[in-house]
Structures are given as structure tokens and as C-alpha cells.
Amino acid sequence: MSKQEAPAARTRLNRERVLQTAVGLADAEGAEQVSMRNLAAELGVVPMALYKHVSSKEELLDGMVDVIIGEIEPPPVDAPWKDAVRERVLSARRVLQRHRWARRVLETRTNKTPGVLAYMDSFIGLFLAAGFSVDLTHHVMHAIGSRMWGFTQELFEDPPSEEVREFGEAELAMMEEMAKRFPNIMRIATASAHESESVVGSGCDDQFEFEFALDLLLDRIEQLHEQGWSFRTARSR
Known part of the structure; x- marks a missing residue:
């Protein structure tokens, strides 16, 4: 009879692990996906287990801010x-x-x-x-x-790239009207391209x-x- 494998030791839950996991979840899916339920699922625990380490969603977000500031x-x-x-x-x-x-x-x-x-x-x-x-x-x-x-x-929003989408007639008419009414703003706002990754x-x-x-x-x-x-x-x- 073969020996049954012992279950893998579960990593102990602590505040640092909770916050680091929350930051990773936000990096992967956005801060709006960081909820107590989603975070508990990511950690493999029940949501109530988190409240020993963070008392609320607001305290969780505050802790996440401290994590990134530490970087x-x-x-x-x-x-x-x-x-x-x-x-x-x-x-x-x-x-x-x-x-x-x-x-x-x-x-x-x-x-x-x-x-x-x-x-x-x-x-x-x-x-x-x-x-x-x-x-x-x-x-x-x-x-x-x-x-x-x-x-x-x-100050300025980048105009959408023509490679991403085409302007409709209403949008083109609005931009033409903007150019007539506020020519200096349009000249500056559309002056140069920007690298999206920066x-x-x-x-x-x-x-x-x-x-x-x-x-x-x-x-x-x-x-x-x-x-x-x-x-x-x-x-x-």
C-alpha cells in the first residue's frame, strides 16, 4: 500500500501577504476588481479570514497605496x-x-x-x-x-488615432467647429503624437x-x- 502524500503546507495568511496579493490582483485586472470576495478567492480563503488583517475595503486600498509607495x-x-x-x-x-x-x-x-x-x-x-x-x-x-x-x-486629451478608429460625420463636424471656434487650443492639442506606453x-x-x-x-x-x-x-x- 503506497503512502498517501501529505497535503502541501498552506502559506500563513498575514497583512503583508493580503496587501501584496491585492496589488497583484489590481495589476492584473484593475482596482475595481479588488473586492474582499475576489481577494479571498485569490488567496484561497473565506472572505471573513481577511478581516483579521484589513477591517474594510477602504483600509485595504490604503494598505495597497502604502505598498506601492514603498517601491x-x-x-x-x-x-x-x-x-x-x-x-x-x-x-x-x-x-x-x-x-x-x-x-x-x-x-x-x-x-x-x-x-x-x-x-x-x-x-x-x-x-x-x-x-x-x-x-x-x-x-x-x-x-x-x-x-x-x-x-x-x-490638460489635453489625445485625439483617437486613425489606425484605431475612423471618425464619423458628426465627430468630424464637431472637430471642424472646434477648430473654428478655438483654433489655438486645437493647434496645441493636436501638435504632436505621444507614446502610449509613457x-x-x-x-x-x-x-x-x-x-x-x-x-x-x-x-x-x-x-x-x-x-x-x-x-x-x-x-x-
């Missing part, structure tokens, strides 16, 4: 502040490009999770350690805004445009720092 690489040690900030931002952008669902989830979070707070604290610290005043750093953070997370809100979310916020705007912003911040800028003196002009 943002720290800047090189002793790098000049501008290089350090630039690399931190571009690393955040690379993370969002790996996790296409993450931007929308980030935008919906109302609570500052420990991971979010730690990232913001370290980001602010790059300026303070470089000798920036608290005053200037405050305004710098307002100016940088969502760029610290690797994205900005898109876009975070929809629209024309491709990698070149993101870095172009980031560099302009950092150059001006550097000038203000060197000039000893303060809110009080700026308001008094």
Missing part, C-alpha cells in the same frame, strides 16, 4: 538636492507606470496613511536638509503638488512633457532659494 526608491546618498528631488519624483512615476491603477486610487484617498506621511516627510526633508527655509519649502510643496507622486493632471492614465502627459515641466519647476525653485526668497518679501513687491 519608490530613495535618492542616491549625498546627491545634490535638485538631483535627489528629480530622481525621487521620476522613481514615483516609474512606480505608477508599473501599477496603472494606482493613480486613481491615490486621488481618492482621504486619510494620510503611515506610508504616505513617511514619503511626504522624507520629500520635504530633501529641501530642508539643503538649507531651504520652512517658508520657501511650504510654497515649494504647493507648487510641486501631485508631481511628488509621479503624475500631473492632463502615459500614466489617459491624456498626453507623456514622459518628455512630465520631465520638461519638472525641470522648469526645479530650475525656478533653485533660483528662489539662491535669492533668499520669502513669502513676506514677495507679497510686499
Whole structure:
């Protein structure tokens, strides 16, 4: 009589495994598919088992945000502040490009999770350690805004490619009318093609445009720092 094979040991469930699996599920199927039921099925457990580790869907999403923020690489040690900030931002952008669902989830979070707070604290610290005043750093953070997370809100939507679909008569007429009424917008919005793989979310916020705007912003911040800028003196002009 042959020996019966012992059942494979089940991997112990913990919060880290739950969150990592949720991130993988979102990567594969989108954040909208991340439910307690679907996640439990992915883990091979009953849904109630998850509640020992995450108390709700909102806490699950907060935890997923902390997981991806943990993937943002720290800047090189002793790098000049501008290089350090630039690399931190571009690393955040690379993370969002790996996790296409993450931007929308980030935008919906109302609570500052420990991971979010730690990232913001370290980001602010790059300026303070470089000798920036608290005053200037405050305004710098307002100016940088969502760029610290690797994205900005898109201004223009890319027109659909002719290779993907053909325009109907109504759409062509609407575009012609737009071109007549708002010629400058149409000229800019259709000025150049964009590489779809470089876009975070929809629209024309491709990698070149993101870095172009980031560099302009950092150059001006550097000038203000060197000039000893303060809110009080700026308001008094």
C-alpha cells in the first residue's frame, strides 16, 4: 500500500501577504476588481479570514497605496538636492507606470496613511536638509503638488488615432467647429503624437512633457532659494 502524500503546507495568511496579493490582483485586472470576495478567492480563503488583517475595503486600498509607495526608491546618498528631488519624483512615476491603477486610487484617498506621511516627510526633508527655509519649502510643496507622486493632471486629451478608429460625420463636424471656434487650443492639442506606453492614465502627459515641466519647476525653485526668497518679501513687491 503506497503512502498517501501529505497535503502541501498552506502559506500563513498575514497583512503583508493580503496587501501584496491585492496589488497583484489590481495589476492584473484593475482596482475595481479588488473586492474582499475576489481577494479571498485569490488567496484561497473565506472572505471573513481577511478581516483579521484589513477591517474594510477602504483600509485595504490604503494598505495597497502604502505598498506601492514603498517601491519608490530613495535618492542616491549625498546627491545634490535638485538631483535627489528629480530622481525621487521620476522613481514615483516609474512606480505608477508599473501599477496603472494606482493613480486613481491615490486621488481618492482621504486619510494620510503611515506610508504616505513617511514619503511626504522624507520629500520635504530633501529641501530642508539643503538649507531651504520652512517658508520657501511650504510654497515649494504647493507648487510641486501631485508631481511628488509621479503624475500631473492632463490638460489635453489625445485625439483617437486613425489606425484605431475612423471618425464619423458628426465627430468630424464637431472637430471642424472646434477648430473654428478655438483654433489655438486645437493647434496645441493636436501638435504632436505621444507614446502610449509613457502615459500614466489617459491624456498626453507623456514622459518628455512630465520631465520638461519638472525641470522648469526645479530650475525656478533653485533660483528662489539662491535669492533668499520669502513669502513676506514677495507679497510686499
